[in-house]
Amino acid sequence: MTEAADSHWIAVDWGTSNLRAWKMAPDGTPIEGRDSPKGMGALDPDAFEPTFLDLAGDWLPENRTTVAVACGMVGARQGWVEAAYAAVPCPPHDLTRFVRAPVRDRRLSFQIIPGLSQASPADVMRGEETQIAGLLHRRPKFDGVLCLPGTHTKWAHISAGEVVSFTTYMSGEIFALLSGQSVLRHSVQSDGWSDEDFAEAVEEILSHPERLAARLFGIRAGSLLSGLTPDRARARLSGCLIGLELAGSKPHWLGRDVVLVGSEALSSRYARALALCGLSAETANATELTLAGLTAAHAHLTREGTPL
Amino acid sequence: MTEAADSHWIAVDWGTSNLRAWKMAPDGTPIEGRDSPKGMGALDPDAFEPTFLDLAGDWLPENRTTVAVACGMVGARQGWVEAAYAAVPCPPHDLTRFVRAPVRDRRLSFQIIPGLSQASPADVMRGEETQIAGLLHRRPKFDGVLCLPGTHTKWAHISAGEVVSFTTYMSGEIFALLSGQSVLRHSVQSDGWSDEDFAEAVEEILSHPERLAARLFGIRAGSLLSGLTPDRARARLSGCLIGLELAGSKPHWLGRDVVLVGSEALSSRYARALALCGLSAETANATELTLAGLTAAHAHLTREGTPL
Numbered sequence: 001m002t003e004a005a006d007s008h009w010i011a012v013d014w015g016t017s018n019l020r021a022w023k024m025a026p027d028g029t030p031i032e033g034r035d036s037p038k039g040m041g042a043l044d045p046d047a048f049e050p051t052f053l054d055l056a057g058d059w060l061p062e063n064r065t066t067v068a069v070a071c072g073m074v075g076a077r078q079g080w081v082e083a084a085y086a087a088v089p090c091p092p093h094d095l096t097r098f099v100r101a102p103v104r105d106r107r108l109s110f111q112i113i114p115g116l117s118q119a120s121p122a123d124v125m126r127g128e129e130t131q132i133a134g135l136l137h138r139r140p141k142f143d144g145v146l147c148l149p150g151t152h153t154k155w156a157h158i159s160a161g162e163v164v165s166f167t168t169y170m171s172g173e174i175f176a177l178l179s180g181q182s183v184l185r186h187s188v189q190s191d192g193w194s195d196e197d198f199a200e201a202v203e204e205i206l207s208h209p210e211r212l213a214a215r216l217f218g219i220r221a222g223s224l225l226s227g228l229t230p231d232r233a234r235a236r237l238s239g240c241l242i243g244l245e246l247a248g249s250k251p252h253w254l255g256r257d258v259v260l261v262g263s264e265a266l267s268s269r270y271a272r273a274l275a276l277c278g279l280s281a282e283t284a285n286a287t288e289l290t291l292a293g294l295t296a297a298h299a300h301l302t303r304e305g306t307p308l
Numbered sequence: 309m310t311e312a313a314d315s316h317w318i319a320v321d322w323g324t325s326n327l328r329a330w331k332m333a334p335d336g337t338p339i340e341g342r343d344s345p346k347g348m349g350a351l352d353p354d355a356f357e358p359t360f361l362d363l364a365g366d367w368l369p370e371n372r373t374t375v376a377v378a379c380g381m382v383g384a385r386q387g388w389v390e391a392a393y394a395a396v397p398c399p400p401h402d403l404t405r406f407v408r409a410p411v412r413d414r415r416l417s418f419q420i421i422p423g424l425s426q427a428s429p430a431d432v433m434r435g436e437e438t439q440i441a442g443l444l445h446r447r448p449k450f451d452g453v454l455c456l457p458g459t460h461t462k463w464a465h466i467s468a469g470e471v472v473s474f475t476t477y478m479s480g481e482i483f484a485l486l487s488g489q490s491v492l493r494h495s496v497q498s499d500g501w502s503d504e505d506f507a508e509a510v511e512e513i514l515s516h517p518e519r520l521a522a523r524l525f526g527i528r529a530g531s532l533l534s535g536l537t538p539d540r541a542r543a544r545l546s547g548c549l550i551g552l553e554l555a556g557s558k559p560h561w562l563g564r565d566v567v568l569v570g571s572e573a574l575s576s577r578y579a580r581a582l583a584l585c586g587l588s589a590e591t592a593n594a595t596e597l598t599l600a601g602l603t604a605a606h607a608h609l610t611r612e613g614t615p616l
Contacts, residue, residue, distance in 0.1 A: 077532075085533075121522065122529035122536075152491070152525060168525040170490065177485040182478065183460070209518040210555035214429065217460060217476040221430035224385075225393075228430075247518035 010056055011294040012070035012110075014079075015127060016041040021056045021068075028295030032059075040073040040080075048080035049103050052110070060107040068110045069298045071130035071290070075099065075112040085117035085124060088163045092116070092133040093297050113297060116163055123168050127290075128154045131261050134292030135284065136161060144257030148286070149266045151176070153245065155252045167249060171241040172266075179237060184216065187223035192231030195272070201239025202246065202273045209247040215240050242273045253279060261286050318364055319602040320378035320418075322387075323435060324349040329364045329376075336603030340367075348381040348388075356388035357411050360418070368415040376418045377606045379438035379598070383407065383420040393425035393432060396471045400424070400441040401605050421605060424471055431476050435598075436462045439569050442600030443592065444469060452565030456594070457574045459484070461553065463560045475557060479549040480574075487545060492524065495531035500539030503580070509547025510554065510581045517555040523548050550581045561587060569594050 008031060011022040017039035022030040038051045052068070053060075060066045075083030083099040093113060101110040115126030128148050135142060140161065148154045151173045156166035179188045205212055219236050222228035228236075246253070258274060258281040260267040267283045274281045316339060319330040325347035331339040346359045360376070361368075368374045383391030391407040401421060409418040423434030436456050443450060448469065456462045459481045464474035487496045513520050527544050530536035536544075554561070566582060566589040568575040575591045582589045 117529075117533055119533070121526050122533045123526065124529045124532055167522045168529070169521045170486075170524045171521060173490050174482075174486075174524075177489060178478075178482075181485060181489070182481050209520070210552065210558070212517070212520070213477045213479060213549075213553045213556040214475045216478045216482075218429050218431065221425075221432050221476070224432055225425055225427070225430045241521075244518065245521045248521040250518070 008059070009066060009298055010059055010068040011291055011298070012052075012068050012074070013072050013127065013130075013290050013294075014070050014074035015039055015072045019051065019055060021052070021059075022291065023056070023059045024291075024295065024298070028291065028299075030291060040076065040078070043080075045080055048074065048101065049105065049108075049110075052108075053105060057105075060105070062107065064107075065109050066107060067298065067301070068108060069113065069294050069301065070110065071113045071294065072127040074101075075114055076126060079112075080110075081112065083112045083114035085115050088116055088118050088165060090116070091162050092129040092136065093293070093300070095297075095300055098297075098301070111297075111301065113294075116166070118166060121167070123166060125154055125156075125166060125168065128156070129163070130293035130297070131286060131289040132156055132158060132163060132293070133296055134289035134294075135259065135261070137292050137296040142257075142259075144259065145252050147249075147253070147258055147260050147262075147270060147281070149260065149262035149270050153262075155249045157252055157256070167252065169245045169248065171245045175238060175241050178216065179234065183220055184233070184237060187220050187228065188230055188234040188237055190230030190234050192229075192234070194229075194232040194235040196235075197232040198235040198239040198269070198272065199276055201236045202243040202276055205240050205243030206247050206277070209244050212240055212244050238269060239273070242269060246273055246277060253277075258282070259284055261289055316367070317374060317606055318367055318376035319599055319606070320360075320376050320382070321380050321435065321438075321598050321602075322378050322382035323347055323380045327359065327363060329360070329367075330599065331364070331367045332599075332603065332606070336599065336607075338599060348384065348386070351388075353388055356382065356409065357413065357416075357418075361413060361416075365413075368413070370415065372415075373417050374415060375606065375609070376416060377421065377602050377609065378418065379421045379602065380435040382409075383422055384434060387420075388418075389420065391420045391422035393423050396424055396426050396473060398424070399470050400437040400444065401601070401608070403605075403608055406605075406609070419605075419609065421602075424474070426474060429475070431474060433462055433464075433474060433476065436464070437471070438601035438605070439594060439597040440464055440466060440471060440601070441604055442597035442602075443567065443569070445600050445604040450565075450567075452567065453560050455557075455561070455566055455568050455570075455578060455589070457568065457570035457578050461570075463557045465560055465564070475560065477553045477556065479553045483546060483549050486524065487542065491528055492541070492545060495528050495536070496538055496542040496545055498538030498542050500537075500542070502537075502540040502543040505540040506543040506547040506577070506580065507584055509544045510551040510584055513548050513551030514555050514585070517552050520548055520552050546577060547581070550577060554581055554585065561585075566590070567592055569597055 013020045020035040022033045153169045157164040260283045321328045328343040330341045461477045465472040568591045
């Protein structure tokens with residue numbers, strides 16, 4: 001075994017519904033990635049170590065301790081071990097708050113990165129702070145807003161290397177519930193799309209957010225009465241919810257640089273909606289930022305000589 | 309058998325998820341009521357007649373034809389037989405549009421009342437038109453707004469004996485999905501309540517509807533960070549959704565008399581929210597209005613000599 005191969009470490013993103021791990025070269029290049037559906041939501045505290053070893057045990061040489069650095073819900077109160085939130089304003093990562101999980105296997109040192117909290121308005125994140133750290137690692141002087149679209153979309157205001165404030169929007173989860181389980185499911189089953197309906201809905205709700213309550217059932221009525229097609233109905237539903245989110249997050253994005261960090265499909269919807277507000281957003285790859293953030297954290301841990 | 313007992317008829321409210329039938333005296337007094345979970349949503353067209361006969365077949369004497377008058381989703385395109393919507397503005401019931409279901413049993417004449425539609429903004433109702441007819445039967449000169457809270461709350465503007473316009477809000481269904489299936493389910497499991505949190509949420513969203521998107525996740529964050537109790541969280545969720553509905557329906561209720569027609573618990577929440585807007589709403593019993601509407605329809609059918 002060569003020296004380089006011997007000094008790899010493991011990057012981990014352990015969310016509610018899945019677990020992803022990468023064998024990493026010291027310089028932050030991923031050597032191999034694996035994932036598992038064994039998210040934190042399905043595991044008792046005792047099950048984390050065996051689950052991790054099942055997925056990545058063969059990445060642990062016998063002759064040394066290998067470091068794993070993990071972000072996400074693994075550090076929640078219901079996770080492996082609680083990594084208490086750091087309160088904003090603060091840098092996205094604070095080494096002194098990382099928590100070492102209680103492992104039995106002597107080959108492994110498992111470090112958990114805490115999430116961030118905000119006292120007022122109350123809010124929390126776990127995992128996204130590492131993507132923010134990744135962006136700041138690449139662009140230390142970044143001053144603007146990160147939007148991380150997903151089930152629970154986060155908008156975070158970043159300045160002077162710190163997360164100043166952030167807000168979570170449930171638009172993604174509400175879209176999933178309404179399109180999959182409400183009366184609207186009959187109207188929006190489609191893989192298609194209509195840019196025009198999306199734009200109309202975004203613009204209407206952006207200027208009249210109070211209309212959301214009625215516009216949602218209007219999608220069902222439109223498909224019953226006037227043949228609104230499923231592509232158009234789906235685009236309208238998405239436009240209504242993203243429109244409400246942009247109306248609510250306006251204080252975050254108005255007059256600031258925005259970087260979108262999420263899946264390509266969802267980021268492009270947000271980019272289009274922001275373009276309707278006259279704002280041109282950049283996009284960044286979520287997995288790349290997660291790995292950049294975990295790599296920066298690993299480098300700091302190593303440099304600081306924190307007992308791993 | 310006396311003459312009176314022999315001239316009963318049957319009132320039917322056949323919705324998506326259940327079927328209710330009452331044996332009715334000619335003057336509209338309910339003699340007996342029964343219900344069944346066999347709603348329209350679970351039945352093929354062929355199954356409606358046997359389902360009805362299972363529930364109420366013993367109310368059909370051999371020696372004559374008994375009339376049943378039904379409202380609700382039984383008249384939807386996916387129901388027993390379609391009773392095409394009447395378009396507002398129009399009276400809630402139009403006898404010429406009632407549809408007779410195709411029955412095999414000669415003891416039965418089954419009349420279906422059509423729902424109402426609105427072209428723009430697109431909207432539909434089935435069942436609530438009969439509660440409106442019930443109110444107008446009791447108070448022919450009523451001029452104001454009916455609010456029928458439920459899974460899909462309807463607000464209808466009534467004037468000169470007609471439904472002028474109406475709007476459907478999905479607040480009830482969204483409350484059920486968010487409290488039962490979203491991340492908020494961890495925070496709102498309670499039978500308790502907090503009037504103060506409800507009022508705060510109604511007032512905030514009424515004046516700032518765009519904040520809804522963030523306030524929902526704020527309920528989860530509040531329970532994680534500051535010990536927001538499940539009663540308070542549940543009241544906040546309800547207040548956010550009813551607040552958005554009142555913000556959207558303001559053109560309906562502003563400066564008008566409002567009558568609330570729904571379950572006692574839900575109507576009292578709406579009454580409290582409206583009181584925060586300086587509006588004192590009356591309440592009426594939903595089942596009583598349904599029976600009054602069906603009785604008025606039956607009386608008209610009999611009087612008009614429509615071939616039953």
